[in-house]
Structures are given as structure tokens and as C-alpha cells.
Amino acid sequence: MNRRNTPTKEAILAVLSNSKKALSQDAVEKQLNIKINRATIYRVLNRFCEDKLTHKIVGEDGKQYFAICKPCNKLSETITHHFHFRCLSCDTIECLQVPVVYAVPNGYEVKNANCVLTGICKNCK
Amino acid sequence: MNRRNTPTKEAILAVLSNSKKALSQDAVEKQLNIKINRATIYRVLNRFCEDKLTHKIVGEDGKQYFAICKPCNKLSETITHHFHFRCLSCDTIECLQVPVVYAVPNGYEVKNANCVLTGICKNCK
DNA sequence: GTATTATTGCAACTAATTCGCATTAAAAAA
């Protein structure tokens, strides 16, 4: 199951790189200058996640957002999880360089963390 | 827009009180001993949220969960937000008495926090 | 250049949630 290089993949990756924010499938589609099928966009984004190129955040709107998040990669060795900020005005999710700190009661096994703060971001104020 | 007391409201509140966990509409419906329409359950649950009787958490499954969360009320004066734990095995969300601690960059206005840890809970291990 | 199979597009499908509208029934008013 080796990955192949395709224009589709390049285009979506470019959109994510440029935006530097987490985008929904919808937002990715809007920013593309070529037409790519909805289902394909989802498949590409999920493949990116499998390959650890991106990570997925779910907002309290129930939607999936995908981020390349370069700074996250830098932090990834030390900070596994970080907070995200979803702006109600520009509807993007941003990775904050703020680590998620918690302690769980005995007997609980944490496999993932999804932490999203919602509000108005700096640019939209 | 004054609220009225109805059997429906009582029944749903009872289910939430008994479970002591955050439940999805689906889970609420299953635990009811009377038949209540799906749309109505959503409406009642959302009304509870407006009235601050419950709070809503969104899992990374994108689904809404509602919790009465008595202990939360106790903490509410001091701790506005707390972590939640979603068990992949029993598919419920639990309020943890673990405060959400974070600092956001200047210029960001936080209105809400949705923090969910996912894994296996104590009971399911 | 040919074969292999990952990738894509399309259409249909599912699941969660919401909405419009007519009906029912609390609670307030008479």
C-alpha cells in the first residue's frame, strides 16, 4: 500500500501549508484552485493523518478540522497534545502552543486528547 | 417563554440523574421507559443547557453528549471548565474533577472550552 | 511499454441533528 504522488495530494497539501490553520474539508475545497471531489478530499486528508503529516481536531460544532501545524511538529517530542482555538468569526481552528496538562484518576487509560477553546481570535477582534 | 413541567421533561431528567454520566440523545432514548420522539429529546436536552441544568460536550466522534454532572455544579464556582473522559468501550462521557488549565496568547477571547480525553475507563479495563 | 494497484470521481448511503407545522396540553386568566 505504497503512497503515490498525485496533483490532488499536492494541491491539498499546499492549501493546508498556506493556511497554517486547521481547515475543514469544506474550507479546503473552497481554497483549492482545481476541482477535487468531496470524498477524495476526505480520503486524502485522512491519509495525511495516517502518515502523521496532519492531525485531526473535532470542534464543538462536531466537524473535523485538519492541520499540518508545523510548530506542532517541533513541539511534538515534548508536548504530545496542545490546545486548539476555534474562532467563531473566521471558522478556522488554530493550533496554540499551549500544552494540555491533566492528570486522570487511577485506572483510566488515555489514548487521545481533543481540546478546543472557542471564541474570537486576535485577527477577528 | 416560561418553562412548563411535563412528563417528558421529568423522564429525561431522571435518566440523566441516574446515569451520572454524559449521554447522547441515543443513549437517553434507550434508557427511557416511555417512548419520546427523537426531536423532542434533542429539544429538551438543549433547553436544559439553556437553563444551565446540564452542559453539552462534543466527543471526537462528533456527537453531542449531555451531562447533569452534580459534582460539576459543586465545582462550578471555582472551576469553570473540567476535562471529560470518553470511554471507547462503554461509549459514555464522564466528567472528571480535573480542571482545564490554559493560558491563551494576547488578543484571544475564550468563550468556551471543550476538552475530551478518550480511552478506556476504569470500569471497562 | 506493460502490468499492477493506488487514487479518483460519482452516486448512493448513513448517522446526527434540525426544522416546519399541526396538534396537544400546561398554566394563567377569567
Next chain:
DNA sequence: TTTTTTAATGCGAATTAGTTGCAATAATAC
């Protein structure tokens, strides 16, 4: 207690996000 007001409910349809099956296409290996 009856009447009136309007919140609450049920039903069905609509919406939205995401997934899936399948046939066609096109990277990459041979």
C-alpha cells in the same frame, strides 16, 4: 371551573457531515 394562551410534542421531511462501493484512471514498478 371553564376559557385562553402559548410552550411542548410528534411526525415527517430536510440538512449536514462523512463514508462506501464500484468502475475508470493514472502513478509507479517491472
